[in-house]
Amino acid sequence: MQFTKEYFIQEFKKRLNEGYAVDIKQASNFELYQTLASIVRSGYNNAWHQNIKNNAREGNKQAYYFSIEFLPGRLLQSNLLNMGWYDTVISGLKDLDIDFYEVTEIEKDMALGNGGLGRLAAAFMDALASSGLPGNGNGIRYKYGLFKQKIVDGYQVELPNEWLNQGNSWEVRRDSKAVDIHINATEVSLLEKDGHLVPVYHGGKVIRAVPYDVGVVGFQNGCVNNLRLWDAEIPESEEVNYRTLDERRKIEDLTSILYPDDSTSEGRRLRLLQEYFFVSAGIQSILKHHKKAGHNLNKLADYVAIHINDTHPVLCIPELMRLLLDEEHYGWDEAWEITTQVMSYTNHTLMAEAMEKWPIHYIQELQPRIYQIICEIERRYVESLEKRGQAELIPSTRIIADNQIRMVSLAIIGSHSVNGVAKLHTELMKSQVLNDFYRLFPERFNNKTNGITERRWLQIANRELSKVLDKTIGKTWRYAADDLEMLLKYQDDEKVLKEINHAKYQNKVRLAEHVKKSNGLKISPDAIFDVQIKRLHEYKRQLLNLLRIIKLYQDLKENPNLDIQPRVFIFGAKAAPGYHEAKVIIKCINEVGNLINNDQTIQDKLKVVFIEDYSVSLAELIIPAADVSEQISTATKEASGTSNMKLMLNGALTVATLDGANIEIKDQVGDDNIFIFGLTKDEVTAHNQTQDYCAWDYYNNIPVIKRVLDALIDGSIPNIQVEGRHVFDLLTRFNDQFFVLADFEGYLAIQEQVDQAYRKPLAWAKMSLINIAKGGHFSADKTVQRYAKEIWHIKPVVEKDEAKYDSYQV
Structure with a gap:
């Protein structure tokens, strides 16, 4: 049976009645969602079964x-999009007076x-x-x-x-x-x-x-x-x-x-x-x-x-x-x-504390046979290095040391391929963190820069921008992400630039409505939406962002008429339950937000929003509305990042250190369409090697830094007496491990450039357009195809357009 709107409506009514003994007007959104999901499952089950059979048979x-x-x-919207049923289902539900997007909210x-x-x-x-x-x-x-x-x-x-x-x-x-x-x-x-x-x-x-x-x-x-x-x-x-x-x-x-x-x-x-x-x-x-x-x-x-x-x-x-x-x-x-x-094996981190090590007795207690095998792998590996005259590399590369089992060593020794997830990350793996392994197994090391699913982050999450793209460059970009580059022909087209700005504004209105509902806070879509959404970790430096917010607030308190672009700072982040420092930073962000959001004297020029329980579905709401993408990790610490790719694809302009995939984003969009600041990898490496960094020098010699840090401990910010002191100590007594103070003035300067750039809407839209056009470079499809060809040696078994989900089988 061909999957048409008429057939969908008929099948939907039938299944709803069979499953819940109700008609559409009586049905709850949950019942509507479950009915719709059952139709979608039936639509791909046969292909699923056939794929499994074909792979086994062939x-x-x-x-x-x-x-x-x-x-x-x-998965509901993603499955509908991938099956080619998206528009048919939305239209059919509209005829039944059902709000599709309201139904999708039922899914967790x-x-x-x-x-x-x-x-x-x-x-x-x-x-x-x-x-x-x-x-x-x-x-x-x-x-x-x-x-x-x-x-x-x-x-x-x-x-x-x-x-x-x-x-x-x-x-x-x-x-x-x-x-x-x-x-x-x-x-x-x-x-x-x-x-x-x-x-x-x-x-x-x-x-x-x-x-x-x-x-x-x-x-x-x-x-x-x-x-x-x-x-x-x-x-x-x-x-x-x-x-x-x-x-x-x-x-x-x-x-x-x-x-x-x-x-x-x-x-x-x-x-x-x-x-x-x-x-x-x-x-x-x-x-x-x-x-x-x-x-x-x-x-x-x-x-x-x-x-x-x-x-x-x-x-x-x-x-x-x-x-x-x-x-x-x-x-x-x-x-x-x-x-x-x-x-x-894919390595995802260069941070020593994040590289798993397990006490020997944990493995022994869990599965003693596994421990025996690891010991034998270790014995044979050590013996092989001794025979090859490379005994000097044993201490740094062996699997068992200091009564612990090093999982990275086991991964590299037991795999034929070891890849990093951004060019800089792979370079640092080979030259620094895993250099001894690279000397032993150079043929195993390779780079596969991370990618994202443009279908979800544009076609589903950003319908407004997708309409502009369809109208401007046609629809081939929906199948081939590189075709987004056709947009570059329109970078000086005022009509297209205005349409991009309008799409962004509509997305900001949508996010503002959510913030009003969830946080009880009114934010203006005319302000810059400055977004930092990622796991809460010290190296990702939400703290650097927070210190700048405090500095702006201090400036506005001194001069409420200060000429700055109104800005809404949006955070989404979870801290690991046992990560005390990260949870302290969340408390400080929220209390600074409470202070700023309730201060009428600054004339709504600043707002701070912490959106709780950050998730993929919330990211789909936040990312299309972002004007500024904060990618401000300490250089050498972020392996790649993918929020940077999603945000640029949706037209946000990136404020970034030269870390992870930020470097490759800069290479794609050009120096004029990204805002770069901060210590480089060589500078960070030099500080770590010479141990010459002194946070107290920044505190004592740079008045703007002293003023901001003092606000953490002098009572200027209510309700953070303990947390403010803890952050102050992290940045001074414990010598600012992630170089927040070293990068602070550069961060202020680059953000001033952002402020000035935003005052020119068409110029800003042109920069945004260039980022969107180059977003296809970071397609996960392309990344996976490189894995398939160079590491896994698997080949496509289904070609595009070979089979569709256009027939419906119960």
């Missing part, structure tokens, strides 16, 4: 992307991630399917995700994020694919059986890993890939071992929250157990599927590529070795060759 090599986070956001964000890492993983899943590439995600089905953030008296309060309390319309439970995972054995013995050494586990428990699959719909090409999320249950055979509520709750807690608090030993053990749980479940599932398809495990690398997204899934390496050695009875050398051919 022996297509597949990529498996292991990530502890996935952050897809809401899938709480499977925190920030950039999870959003990148979700973008790659979308890009794989949209490129027709056979790719699968492997992660955890968190019941509560990270947490629901509430701001109470200026403080972050963490509440359970009950995103599953009404079910998940997009998942399918696969009981037949469940696997068992053995943990906490007291010891492991190797006994000879049928000519093989077989491990025998003494004690311990078994956890049942049950998969929930989510179809990932490609953009109008008939390709539907699979995101597999694992939940933990107690096997029936093990019921007797979990007699108390406390024991049962420990299994439930395994998949309850993302990133358990690692400030406690119990929290760290739970985090490690999560990592092993989803790794073991995923690897077992892959091998079962591979064997069922009749393939020889000797040729595993011809059919399977396993990608380790950051260090959380690094136990993939010893777990695959365990299964090959213990279950499939391969010899060590053969198993190791298979493993290294299959595994590849």
Whole structure:
């Protein structure tokens, strides 16, 4: 049956009646949403099933992307867009007097991630399917995700994020694919059986890993890939071992929250157990599927590529070795060759404290056989370096040191490819942080700059701008992001520039309405919307932004008639529950906001908005409305960033340090269309090497800095007596680890340039247009295609336009 508006209306009415025994006028938005979701699922289920069958039948090599986070956001609009049903459904619902966008608000964000890492993983899943590439995600089905953030008296309060309390319309439970995972054995013995050494586990428990699959719909090409999320249950055979509520709750807690608090030993053990749980479940599932398809495990690398997204899934390496050695009875050398051919690793950080290390006894207690295998990998690696005359590199690159297991070392040694996520990041990996590994394995290192899903961030999130683009350059950009560059022909077209400004204004009105509703604060869309949305971390320097806000407020208190452009500062950020400094900064932002927002003497020239519980769906509201994109991390600290790409794509102008992908954005848009300031990587590196940086010199010798910092401790800002002192000490007594004070004057100067530029609307719109036109360079489709060609060696199995979702099958 052809999927027409008439057919959709008929099917919608029928399903609504069958599912809820109500007609449209009686139905709640939840019932309308569930009915719509069921129609969408039916529309792609056949393609999903066929893709799985075809890949198995034809022996297509597949990529498996292991990530502890996935952050897809809401899927209804994305699926409709990718299926080509978007306009048909909106029009059909309008005929039924149903507000489509009101219905979409019912859907909750899938709480499977925190920030950039999870959003990148979700973008790659979308890009794989949209490129027709056979790719699968492997992660955890968190019941509560990270947490629901509430701001109470200026403080972050963490509440359970009950995103599953009404079910998940997009998942399918696969009981037949469940696997068992053995943990906490007291010891492991190797006994000879049928000519093989077989491990025998003494004690311990078994956890049942049950998969929930989510179809990932490609953009109008008939390709539907699979995101597999694992939940933990107690096997029936093990019921007797979990007699108390406390024991049962420990299994439930395994998949309850993302990133358990690692400030406690119990929290760290739970985090490690999560990592092993989803790794073991995923690897077992892959091998079962591979064997069922009749393939020889000797040729595993011809059919399977396993990608380790950051260090959380690094136990993939010893777990695959365990299964090959213990279950499939391969010899060590053969198993190791298979493993290294299959595994590849993306590094996401250069910060030593973020590179995972686990105490030896944690691994021993969790899975002693895995520890034995890691020890053997280490022994053979050390021996190989000694034989090659490279013993001097052993201390810096070995896996086990100081009674800890270094996950980065294990990842690099056990993979055939190691990539960074921006040109600068990869350069620093090779030249500094991982230089000794680069000397050993130069052929493994490569760069794959991160990308974003333009379909979501323009076609869904910014319908106003999308209309301007369609009218100006046609619709091919919706299929090929590079075609956005055709917009450059109109950079001096006053009519187009005004239309871009008008689209931005409409988006600002929409965000202002949300802020009035959620924060009770009236903000003017005529002001500059200055946006910093990202995880709250000291290196991302929300604090630098805050100090400038305090400085502007002080200036306005001295002279209320000061000629500055009215500006609304918009923050969205969560702090990790155990990260005290980050939570202190949130409190300070909120109290400065309370002071400024309630001061009538400054004539509404400044407003500060902290939007609580930042999420993908909130980003879709904020990003199209942003005028200024704050990308102000300390140089060398941000691996890449992706909010910088989303914001530029939506026409925001970037204020940035030369860090991460900001450098590549500058290269694309040109020096005149971005605002660059701050210490360079060489300057930061020099300070760190010579230890010559003295924050007190800035405080004592630069009056504007002293004045701003004193405001934190002299009572000028109410309700931060403790927090203000803590921030003051971070920036002075503890010597300003992230060079906030060193960059402060440069930041003030560049923001003055922003202020002046905004006074010329058409010139500003031209800069905005150039950023939009160059946004296609950062398409996740292009990034994933590079991974596919250069690392995973997988090929498209579905070409664009080969199959559509234009026929409806129940």
